[in-house]
């Protein structure tokens with residue numbers, strides 16, 4: 001069995017028809033990880049005992065002739081910002097280098113209940129703050145398509161693991177683009193569901209009004225299958241929505257004829273790499289050929305999205321990260337007084353970017369500045385939401401580039417935080433507004449680097465989003481082969 005040909009969609013049948021076993025599949029994936037991950041660095045921790053135990057459970061079901069759950073035998077990787085009982089969870093930070101959570105994140109529980117097999121925890125930017133994975137407290141991740149380039153961030157390890165065939169699917173988190181941007185850089189599919197669609201219980205918080213959990217896969221169908229088993233109200237997360245979960249597979253292959261695709265002029269202006277523009281425009285053409293109506297639209301407040309995001313995200317991060325004080329979680333550096341212990345712990349435990357964000361956020365929330373920064377940013381956020389409400393009155397989905405350029409070189413932007421922040425220019429708005437977004441591969445640069453196309457949908461309208469993404473994926477297949 002060639003594991004490179006397996007998908008989330010095909011493995012269950014392969015196991016059911018006894019063409020392979022879950023245990024043999026796990027063996028093959030660990031062999032691949034052992035052979036290839038030294039050069040990529042996607043994983044921080046492997047959990048073999050847990051994986052084999054789960055595989056034996058799946059194989060026993062096959063042996064008994066039980067009905068197999070939907071993700072039976074699917075080997076997955078999980079970003080290290082999601083807690084796993086008994087398996088260390090670091091959030092990519094030295095401050096949690098030895099932290100073992102006492103419980104599993106709800107998404108992990110649900111995926112394992114559906115038969116998925118957790119191979120390990122993936123590398124990421126520290127506390128999910130970054131766009132290149134270079135802010136990991138452990139080691140960078142290399143893009144599987146070109147090892148001198150970044151995989152994107154902050155879920156770089158999860159995207160690279162799927163792109164390199166070291167997992168069939170994975171989980172990431174997206175606060176400003178951290179699923180879609182690395183998906184685009186690594187040439188895989190990455191889905192950020194609607195805010196509240198998927199439980200965040202067990203997700204280490206970065207910016208609570210922006211954080212989302214979502215899947216990566218090789219195909220649109222694979223992420224739809226993952227979402228099906230993850231989505232839905234969770235009493236343990238009060239922000240999870242009490243909205244019925246539709247059947248994401250039912251209409252996946254349905255026609256897209258007559259759907260209106262909005263193309264916002266603000267996303268195709270200055271700073272967009274010409275090769276990215278050409279590839280995304282070709283993707284839009286394919287949708288037009290499939291019968292979609294292409295509608296030029298405007299999202300007039302787009303230019304304010306990055307500054308708004310960096311006020312809201314840093315403010316919320318400064319509050320969320322206050323808990324890492326050397327008392328309750330993770331590492332502690334001793335000091336003569338309590339306050340010295342706090343300072344030394346946080347100084348030694350947090351990396352530069354995390355410290356920068358805590359300082360920016362604390363400033364934005366401080367007395368006298370709150371109205372000028374945080375409150376104002378929340379007002380602009382409402383304007384951004386209005387832009388989308390108006391646009392979605394006339395269109396069903398919106399198509400844009402996922403990123404302004406293909407993957408950049410390791411080190412290229414590491415010393416220039418503002419240049420790094422601009423890597424998220426097309427993704428942050430969806431987080432601020434809470435709508436779902438997906439990135440699918442739509443072409444390659446002359447250097448062979450993947451290019452991603454982003455599709456944005458209405459709140460809770462993942463079915464239409466996935467249907468359009470699936471149609472585009474199939475129309476583009478010949479070009480990407």
Ligand code: GLN
Pocket residue numbers: 128129130131153154173174175176177178179206313424
């Ligand atoms: N790159 C963005 C940031 O650094 C987004 C991160 C994310 O979505 N977690 O904040």
